[in-house]
Amino acid sequence: MEDRDWLVLKALHNEKNITKAAKSLYISQPALTNRLQQIEKEFGVQVVNRGRRGVQFTPQGEYLAKCADKMLLNIQKIKENVLNMEQNVAGTLRLGVSNFFAHYKLPDLLKLFKDEYPNIEFKVTTGWSSDITNLVYNQDVHIGFVKGDYSWGDQKRLLFAETICIASKEKIDMNDLPRLPRIDYRTDYLLKTSIENWWAENYSQPPLVSIEVDKADTCKKMVMNGLGYAIMPSMILKDIDDVHKVDIKTKDGEPILRKTWMFYHEESLKLNMVKAFVTFIEGVDLYNLDTLP
Numbered sequence: 001m002e003d004r005d006w007l008v009l010k011a012l013h014n015e016k017n018i019t020k021a022a023k024s025l026y027i028s029q030p031a032l033t034n035r036l037q038q039i040e041k042e043f044g045v046q047v048v049n050r051g052r053r054g055v056q057f058t059p060q061g062e063y064l065a066k067c068a069d070k071m072l073l074n075i076q077k078i079k080e081n082v083l084n085m086e087q088n089v090a091g092t093l094r095l096g097v098s099n100f101f102a103h104y105k106l107p108d109l110l111k112l113f114k115d116e117y118p119n120i121e122f123k124v125t126t127g128w129s130s131d132i133t134n135l136v137y138n139q140d141v142h143i144g145f146v147k148g149d150y151s152w153g154d155q156k157r158l159l160f161a162e163t164i165c166i167a168s169k170e171k172i173d174m175n176d177l178p179r180l181p182r183i184d185y186r187t188d189y190l191l192k193t194s195i196e197n198w199w200a201e202n203y204s205q206p207p208l209v210s211i212e213v214d215k216a217d218t219c220k221k222m223v224m225n226g227l228g229y230a231i232m233p234s235m236i237l238k239d240i241d242d243v244h245k246v247d248i249k250t251k252d253g254e255p256i257l258r259k260t261w262m263f264y265h266e267e268s269l270k271l272n273m274v275k276a277f278v279t280f281i282e283g284v285d286l287y288n289l290d291t292l293p
Contacts, residue, residue, distance in 0.1 A: 001042065003075055006068040008035045009047070013065035017054040039064070073139065081271075089276045090119035096132040096141035097124055098188075100216065101260065104235060106145075108289050113280050120273055128188050136263045142274050144263040148190035154265050157278075160287040161257040163247040164194065167220075167237050168229035171244045178203050181210035181228035185219035194256055195231050198248050233258050235287070260286070 004025075011021040012032070022032040040047050047061035057065060079091075097106055102124070110122055125135060129146040136144035136152075145159075146152075166172075172180060199207060210228055213219050216236050223230050223243060237245055247255045262281055268274045 001039065001071075003072070005035055005039050006071045006075075008032060009039065009061075009065050009068040010072065012036070012048065012055065013057060013062075013068070015054075016056075018050075088119065089117045089272045091271070091273045092121045092123050093143070093273050093277055094123045094141040095125070096135040096144040097126050098129045098132055098145055098147045098260075099126055100147055100233075100236075101145045102126040103217070105286060105289055109281075109284070109286070112284070113277060116280065117273070117276060120277075129190070130188065133263065136265070139265065139268075142264060142268050142271070143277065146261045146263055147258060148188060149259060150190070150261075152261070152263050154263070155269075156264075157262045157282060159260045159262055159281070161259045162287070163234045163255045164191075164198075164231060164258055165234050165237065165245045165247045166229055166231055167223050167240075168244050169223060169226035169242075172229060174246065177229070178205045178207060180208060182207045183211045183213065183219050183222050183228040183230045184209050185213045185216050185230070185232070187216070191233070191258060194258070195248075198250075198256060201251060 007025060008021070011024050012018065015021040015024060018032060018036075019029055022029045025032065036047060043060070043064070045060040046058050047064060048055040048057050095106075106124070114120060125132075125141060127135075129148050129150060132141075132144045132146050133150045133152065135141045136146075166174075166177070168180075211222060213222070216232060219230050219232065220236055220240070222228065224240065231248065234245065234247070237243060249255050262278070264274065264278065269278065
């Protein structure tokens with residue numbers, strides 16, 4: 001089987017639809033169907049059953065689809081190891097990045113690294129920090145940038161910590177919070193839990209959530225327009241001066257922090273590009289990256 005055949009199996013298993021799978025691979029539907037027929041001929045089994053609702057994998061097809069992930073990962077590792085033998089910092093660095101980090105830090109970070117190592121390319125996967133942790137664990141990415149204290153048993157570096165604060169257009173009395181309109185946005189489980197626990201420790205009634213949005217940036221703009229207050233990490237508000245910010249604290253008076261980590265496997269440092277990137281990150285002030293000249 002060729003590399004592209006394993007890609008066909010993976011795409012088809014993800015999409016469960018020939019048309020969508022072909023589109024994701026940027027090939028025609030007849031071309032994908034032809035490759036599928038060749039795979040079935042090579043193994044002498046039927047891989048999928050076609051129906052009105054798409055395709056269903058046979059037991060043999062399910063097995064081959066699971067093998068596809070392993071085969072593609074092995075092929076990628078072989079290519080990386082061969083390239084690594086030249087002792088050059090080159091190749092495709094696979095990064096898993098939390099949504100927040102991808103928006104606020106990643107573009108500047110990759111530009112700086114690319115300036116220093118022009119032969120490096122990037123494949124970036126974004127998502128919730130819990131999903132990124134799984135990607136690093138399964139070695140689908142070389143390095144993960146994760147927000148929150150997720151369990152990780154291999155190498156990790158604390159990149160920075162930020163406070164969580166109440167942001168409002170006008171100065172407000174903390175005692176009035178339960179009666180004031182709040183703007184919530186979709187965020188990861190750990191941050192949401194931290195905020196909920198803080199609220200439960202300080203107030204006996206639920207917050208008055210008047211607006212719910214998907215993104216932190218949308219929430220920030222609504223706060224700037226005086227539509228309510230929000231509770232969010234301070235870095236999101238770093239570029240705003242005309243908004244009042246109050247850090248939330250524990251009962252002991254300690255600020256509640258949200259930490260950003262870099263996760264990776266020790267063995268991945270054998271790759272020159274990974275080692276170079278880790279070393280580069282350790283020498284960058286990520287918290288103030290957007291203010292660097």
